[in-house]
Amino acid sequence: MPPTCEKPFGKVAGNGIKLFAYIGRRIAVVLVILFGSSFLVYNLEAVAGDPLADLRTSTATNKAFLIAQLTRQLQLDVPPPIRYFIWLKGVLASFLGTPDFGKTRQGIPVLTEIATAVPITIRLVLGATILAILLGITVGVITAIRQYSRLDYVMTFISFLMFSLPIFWVAVLLKQYLAIDFNNFLSSGQIPVGQLLITAAVIGVVLAGVISGSRKRVLTVWGIGFAGTIILLVLVNATNWIIKPGIGIVGVGLIGLAAATGFTALIVGFENKRVLYSAISVAALGIVGYYPVMAFWKPGTINIGSVLLVFVILGFLGVVAAYAFTKIDRGPAVRVTVLTSVFVSFFLLVDKLMQVWNDYLNSDGINMRPIPTIGEASVRLSSDDFWINTMDGLVHVFLPTIALTLISFAGYVRYSRGSLLEVMNMDYIRTARAKGLSERTVIVRHALRNAMIPLTTLMAFDFAGVIGGAIITERVFGWHGMGTLFNQAIGSQDLNLLMGVFAITSFMAVMANLAADLIYGALDPRIRVGK
Amino acid sequence: MAKKNNVVETTGESNENAIALRETDGLSQGQIIRKRFFRHKPAVASLIGLIFITIFVFSASGIHLGTDKAPITIPGWWQYTITDIPDTNFCATSVGCPNWQHPFGQDPIGRDYFALVMRGAEQSIMVMLIVGLIGGLFGTVIGAVSGYFRGWVDAVLMRFTDFIITIPSIIIGAVIGFKFGNLGVVALAVYLGLFSWTGLARLVRGEFLSLREREFVDAARVAGASNFRIIFKHILPNAMGVIIVSVTLMLAGAILLETALSYLGFGVQAPDVSLGSLISEYQDSFTVSPWLFYWPGILIIAIALCVNFIGDGLRDAFDPRQRRRITRKDLAKKAGE
Numbered sequence: 001m002p003p004t005c006e007k008p009f010g011k012v013a014g015n016g017i018k019l020f021a022y023i024g025r026r027i028a029v030v031l032v033i034l035f036g037s038s039f040l041v042y043n044l045e046a047v048a049g050d051p052l053a054d055l056r057t058s059t060a061t062n063k064a065f066l067i068a069q070l071t072r073q074l075q076l077d078v079p080p081p082i083r084y085f086i087w088l089k090g091v092l093a094s095f096l097g098t099p100d101f102g103k104t105r106q107g108i109p110v111l112t113e114i115a116t117a118v119p120i121t122i123r124l125v126l127g128a129t130i131l132a133i134l135l136g137i138t139v140g141v142i143t144a145i146r147q148y149s150r151l152d153y154v155m156t157f158i159s160f161l162m163f164s165l166p167i168f169w170v171a172v173l174l175k176q177y178l179a180i181d182f183n184n185f186l187s188s189g190q191i192p193v194g195q196l197l198i199t200a201a202v203i204g205v206v207l208a209g210v211i212s213g214s215r216k217r218v219l220t221v222w223g224i225g226f227a228g229t230i231i232l233l234v235l236v237n238a239t240n241w242i243i244k245p246g247i248g249i250v251g252v253g254l255i256g257l258a259a260a261t262g263f264t265a266l267i268v269g270f271e272n273k274r275v276l277y278s279a280i281s282v283a284a285l286g287i288v289g290y291y292p293v294m295a296f297w298k299p300g301t302i303n304i305g306s307v308l309l310v311f312v313i314l315g316f317l318g319v320v321a322a323y324a325f326t327k328i329d330r331g332p333a334v335r336v337t338v339l340t341s342v343f344v345s346f347f348l349l350v351d352k353l354m355q356v357w358n359d360y361l362n363s364d365g366i367n368m369r370p371i372p373t374i375g376e377a378s379v380r381l382s383s384d385d386f387w388i389n390t391m392d393g394l395v396h397v398f399l400p401t402i403a404l405t406l407i408s409f410a411g412y413v414r415y416s417r418g419s420l421l422e423v424m425n426m427d428y429i430r431t432a433r434a435k436g437l438s439e440r441t442v443i444v445r446h447a448l449r450n451a452m453i454p455l456t457t458l459m460a461f462d463f464a465g466v467i468g469g470a471i472i473t474e475r476v477f478g479w480h481g482m483g484t485l486f487n488q489a490i491g492s493q494d495l496n497l498l499m500g501v502f503a504i505t506s507f508m509a510v511m512a513n514l515a516a517d518l519i520y521g522a523l524d525p526r527i528r529v530g531k
Numbered sequence: 532m533a534k535k536n537n538v539v540e541t542t543g544e545s546n547e548n549a550i551a552l553r554e555t556d557g558l559s560q561g562q563i564i565r566k567r568f569f570r571h572k573p574a575v576a577s578l579i580g581l582i583f584i585t586i587f588v589f590s591a592s593g594i595h596l597g598t599d600k601a602p603i604t605i606p607g608w609w610q611y612t613i614t615d616i617p618d619t620n621f622c623a624t625s626v627g628c629p630n631w632q633h634p635f636g637q638d639p640i641g642r643d644y645f646a647l648v649m650r651g652a653e654q655s656i657m658v659m660l661i662v663g664l665i666g667g668l669f670g671t672v673i674g675a676v677s678g679y680f681r682g683w684v685d686a687v688l689m690r691f692t693d694f695i696i697t698i699p700s701i702i703i704g705a706v707i708g709f710k711f712g713n714l715g716v717v718a719l720a721v722y723l724g725l726f727s728w729t730g731l732a733r734l735v736r737g738e739f740l741s742l743r744e745r746e747f748v749d750a751a752r753v754a755g756a757s758n759f760r761i762i763f764k765h766i767l768p769n770a771m772g773v774i775i776v777s778v779t780l781m782l783a784g785a786i787l788l789e790t791a792l793s794y795l796g797f798g799v800q801a802p803d804v805s806l807g808s809l810i811s812e813y814q815d816s817f818t819v820s821p822w823l824f825y826w827p828g829i830l831i832i833a834i835a836l837c838v839n840f841i842g843d844g845l846r847d848a849f850d851p852r853q854r855r856r857i858t859r860k861d862l863a864k865k866a867g868e
Binding site: 029032033034036037040041044156157160161163164165166167168169172176471472475487490491502505506509510513 | 573690693694695696697698699703783787790791794795796797807810811814817818824827828831832834835836839840843
C-alpha cells in the first residue's frame, strides 16, 4: 500500500476503534475460557468429593433427615453437569445486579463469606507484594549494574535460596526467632553486648560487600560500618529506644534531606542545582509541618483519610516546589520532589506510630509481647484509639509480610537483573554512551525504562494473585481470608464455596493477563496489540 | 542457534565481537554450551550435589511404586523402614533425639526419622522427575505444533492453554489429591504434570514462531522434508535451550508444589510420608525436638536450590543474550593489546 497522507486525528480514532474491538474480542474469548474451566472444575470437584460423606458415617439419630435436608439445600439430586448451569445462572445474574453464588453448607451466602475474606486477604498480601516489587527491582538493578561482582554472587545465592524456600517451613522459623524470641527480648529491651558486636560485624560485611575496590577500601568501609553500628546501637540501648522509640523532628528532617539528595542524585544528577533546591525545600516542609501534622493526627478525630490527606498535601506542595524552582525539564523535577514528599510523609507516619509503640506495649491483652505468631487482630485488645488499632494491625501483618516478601522477592531480583542485562547489551545503549552521556543517565533514563517493561506481566499476575491469597500463608499464620475459604471448601466438600473462590480468582487472573498485554502494548510501541 | 552465532559474530568487526569470538573460536555449538556451563561453578557444584542426593536417597530408601494394594518395592540399604517401630532411646531433654543408631532421631511414635525423611525425599524427587517429564513433553509438543502450524491449530491450542492456565494448579492438586491421594505418589505426579506444561508451551510456541521464518527451515522444506521432520529434526534442536532451562525451573516449582500440597494434606496421604507432610506433622514440636522439623526442610531447600542453580547455569550456557557484558575495562584491555 502506498503511503497516504492521513489526518492524524482519523488515524488515532481508527486505532481507538481497533483497540476496543481487540479488547471486546479478548473479553469474549476470556468468557468462553472461564465457562469451560469453571465447568470442568465444578464437575471434577462434584465427582471427586462427596458432600454427604461425613453424614453417612454419622451416628446421629436423625441421620436420614439431615441427609435429605442437605440434599435439598445443595440440590444434590440434580446431576452435576446440570447443577452447574443452575449455579451459572446465579453467577450470570451479577450482570443484572443480583448476583447469587449459592450458599455454603452452613447456609451462609457464598458472596457474604467472600466479602469478609477479600479485605483480610488484601491486607495480608498487598504490603508484601509492594515491598517485594520495590526491594526486588532495586536489588536486581544493582546486581545487574555490578554483574559478576562479589555483591552479585551473594545476592544471586540469596535469591536462589529464597526461591527454594518452602513458606511453611520459613514461617515456623520466623515465628520462633522474630516473634517469640523478640518478645522475650523486649522484657529488657537492651541489646546484649555479644549480639551488638555480631550485628555490627554483619552490617560492616554487608556494606563492604556493596562497595567494590581495593582491599584497603573494603576494609575501611567495613570499619566504618562496624564502628557506626556500634555507636548507633549503644545509643539505642542508652535511650531505651526499643521500648520508647521515636525519630523526632530532627530525625524526620535528616531523613528528608537524605531523601532529597538521594533522589536528586539518582534521577537528575547533582549538577542540576535547581532540582536539588526544590527537593530540599520539600524536606524543609517536613520540618515546618512536623508539629502541625502531629497535632492533626491526634487520637479522636483521626482516620485513614486524614493520614492520606497529609501525603496528598505534601505531594501537591512538592509539585508546586518543582514548578517554582525549575523552568525546563520539569518532569524529572516533579518526580524527585514527589518522591521526596512521599518519603517525608511516610517517616512522619512512622514517627507517629513510634510514639504509640510504648502505649501499645502496655495495652491490656498485649503485656509487652507485641509480635503475635497467629491471627489477624488481638482479640483481647479493647481500645478505640485509631493509632493503637493501626499498630495492632501492623504487628499482626508483620510476620506474614516478611515471609511472603522473602518468597516473592527472589523472582523480581532475577527478572529485573536479567532484563536489565539484556537491555544493557543493546546497540542504543552503546549509542547513548557514545554521545557522552553519564553512566547514570544511560542507566536511569535509557536502559531502566525499557528493562522494566517485561516486568509488567509479572506484576499484573502478582496483583491478581493478591485476591487469590496465599493459601499456605493463611494456613500457617491463622488468617481467615480467601485461602482459608478455599481450604475449607476442599476439606468439607463445599462445592458452592469452592466455585465462588475459583470464580473470583480466575476472573482476576484473566483480567490481569489482559491488562498486562494492554499495558505492555502501551509501554512498548514495538508491540502491536491486536495483531 | 549455531547459525545465528556465526552470522552475528563474523559480520561484526568491532572489538566487542572480537572478544566474544575469541572465546568460542573453533568450537562446535555443543562444546560452547558445555564450556559455558562448566564455567558456572555453582551450577556444576549443584549438579554434583543433586546427583549425590538422588543416589543417596534412592539407595537408602529403596524405590516404592504402585498403590497400597499392589506395591512394587525395591528395598534400600537403610536398616529401618517407615513402618518399623524400634525401641525409643531417651535422652536428657527429649524423646528420640539423634544418636548413631538413628542419625536423624526418632519421631514421637518411635519411627526412625532417617527412614521417614529418606522416604519423603524419594517421593518428592519422584514427583519432580515425573512432572518434569510429562510437563516437558506436553509443553514442547503443544508449543511446537502451535508455533509451527499457526492459523487455527495455533488458535485452538493456545485457547486450550489459556483454559488450563485459569485452573490454578493448587486447586487441581487439591481436588485430585483429596480424592485420589491414596493411588500413590506416581498418580499425583502424573496429574500435576498434566497441568504444569502451560508456561513451557507458550515459550516454545514463541520460539517456533520466530525460528520457522529462518532460512534453514526454508532450505529443509525445499529439500522436501516433511513437517514432522522439520519440527523435530530442524527446529526443535534450536529451541532446546529454552526448553531445557524452562523444564529445570518447572522441576524446582514441582517439588515446592508437591511439598505444599502434602503440607496442606492434599498431596501424599498417610501412612505414606512426604517432606511436606513431615513438616506439617512436626512443626509444633519445633522447640522440643527441632531435628524433626529441620531435616525435611533442609532437604527440600537443598534439592530445590540445586535444581535452580543448574537451571541458571544452563541459561547462561544456552542464552547468548545473557553472556558476560563487555565492560569498558575489557575494551581498554583489548585496545591495549
